[in-house]
Amino acid sequence: RGKAGEGGAMTPMDFDALVALLARIFLANGTSPGVADILARNCAGAERDGAMSHGLFRMPGYVATLRSGWVDGRAQPVVEDGGASFLRVDAANGFAQPALAAATPMAMAKARATGACVVAIRRSHHFAALWPDVEPFAEAGLVAIAMVDSMAVVVPPGAKKPVYGTNPLAFAAPRAGGKIVVFDQAVSLLAHGDVQIAARERHALPEGAGVDAAGRPTRDPRAVLDGGALLPFGGHKGAAIAMMIEIMAAALTGGLYAHEVDWSGHPGAQTPCTGECVILIDPARGGSAAGFAARVEQLVEALRAAGQERMPGDRRFAAREKALREGVAVSAEMLARLGGLVAN
Ligand code: NDP
Ligand code: PYC
The missing domain is CATH 3.30.1370.60 (Malate/L-lactate/L-sulpholactate dehydrogenase, NADPH binding domain)
Incomplete structure (x- = not known):
């Protein structure tokens, strides 16, 4: 699986520093401090564990949603x-x-x-x-x-x-x-987040993951996102x-x-x-x-x-252990994007 938002040099970030950065983004976009802390820990925790479909790549989506007024960040x-x-x-x-x-x-x-x-x-x-x-x-x-x-x-x-x-x-x-x-x-055979990552990184989907807008099986992530759909596993x-x-x-x-x-x-x-x-x-x-x-x-x-x-979970636990020891690897491009979410 690719690393979402990769680009430029990777900086190892201390987990707590990453949580603090994400919390600042949530706060700047209208959540309460309590909600900011919970969501920041959750999202940084996904990145730390190598659960990339729900890690930092999701931050622009959180911010766009908060700015749209669809969700109440202070509920x-x-x-x-x-x-x-x-x-x-x-x-x-x-x-x-x-x-x-x-x-x-x-x-x-x-x-x-x-x-x-x-x-x-x-x-x-x-x-x-x-x-x-x-x-x-x-x-x-x-x-x-x-x-x-x-x-x-x-x-x-x-x-x-x-x-x-x-x-x-x-x-x-x-x-x-x-x-x-x-x-x-x-x-679904793939989470929607993984289809978005595959579209960005121009990877084909596995066989049986989705259909295009006409209902035909496809391995093209763009065809799934542009009017197509995903299929259940099994x-x-x-x-x-x-x-x-x-x-x-x-x-x-x-x-x-x-x-x-x-x-x-x-x-x-x-x-x-x-x-x-x-x-x-x-x-x-x-x-x-x-x-x-x-x-x-x-x-x-x-x-x-x-x-x-x-065992299920083993991959994440190993990634967690490494990230807590060495820092969570964050790309320069992602850091710049995150900085923009605080400022704009
Ligand atoms: P995966 O297919 O990547 O993994 C599913 C489970 O199988 C994980 O527990 C994983 O462990 C384990 N696993 C994977 N490969 C192996 C293997 N070879 N041997 C043994 N166990 C294995 O997950 P999905 O793509 O289905 O989902 C990704 C994420 O998306 C999930 O966290 C899910 O909650 C999230 N999601 C959230 C939605 C929402 O509405 N909020 C909607 C849909 C998905 P490990 O983690 O260690 O790799
Ligand atoms: O990856 O399928 C997904 C998903 C839907 C909502 C949040 N994540």
Whole structure:
């Protein structure tokens, strides 16, 4: 995968300095300090981890969206008690991550007290990788599943137009020794962000990623972006997961389906305003005599013994370790672009 926005010499940046720079950009474009900090950590964290489709390359999109008035960067999320194991959150047309942060202490307390907690977030904008929404829960000993619906760019099997979003699903669980397992994946063969990067870098898409405006299979990223669409991974099986995510992230939460997102009145807007569902489970309530984390570790060991060397998350964790040691590599071109987002 290419490095988005590459150009000129690469400067290693201290992670905290990068977070501070991004926070300045968010603040300069109308977010509250709390929202600026959460989004800056999220976006810098994606770059640090080599999750390039949701790293620094997304900053101009955040800024264009804030300037369009489509999202409220100062929204105050409202957390509503929905029952012993249920929280509803009205993100109030703000970003999903501050809404999840507002619900987190109560959600964890409910999960520990009752065994599980559903956090149903509505009227929320999600423009980021989803693993930051699950990893901290697994690090705290809980199992976490998160689902978000995005904008309609994925065509269901047999359909003539896109209905589903690229709808990411993330899962994280504790392993022995304080480690975690985590995966985070779009339901489309490629995330929309990767198609944008491929178009910029003039790379062909893999076979089966998308169709052009006439519905013909194409490997040309521009054809997908100019009126074409993406395809779910695994045909009808990926499409079924896309449907589940629409139901959980929109119907259950009270948010919008991907095909209902209408930002036509806000030129420049890029963040889908939909919903997010996060499910927390306390694995200590389960039936494993050996202990949940030890059982997860046994599975990882069996996979390694069978020949699977790379677990999901391994690539990111290795990139994180290196970036925290050596700095996050940022190109001169990207630094100039980021500087422009503070000033203009
Ligand atoms: P990838 O296909 O790159 O990766 C999906 C998962 O598979 C990751 O957990 C990855 O681990 C793991 N993985 C990849 N290759 C291997 C391998 N060879 N062996 C074992 N595991 C592997 O992700 P996507 O392109 O589907 O999604 C990219 C990002 O886009 C995600 O963070 C997602 O949340 C985000 N997204 C956000 C949307 C939104 O609405 N906010 C919409 C759609 C996508 P690792 O991370 O370590 O590589
Ligand atoms: O990469 O598909 C994507 C995406 C949609 C919204 C944010 N990211």
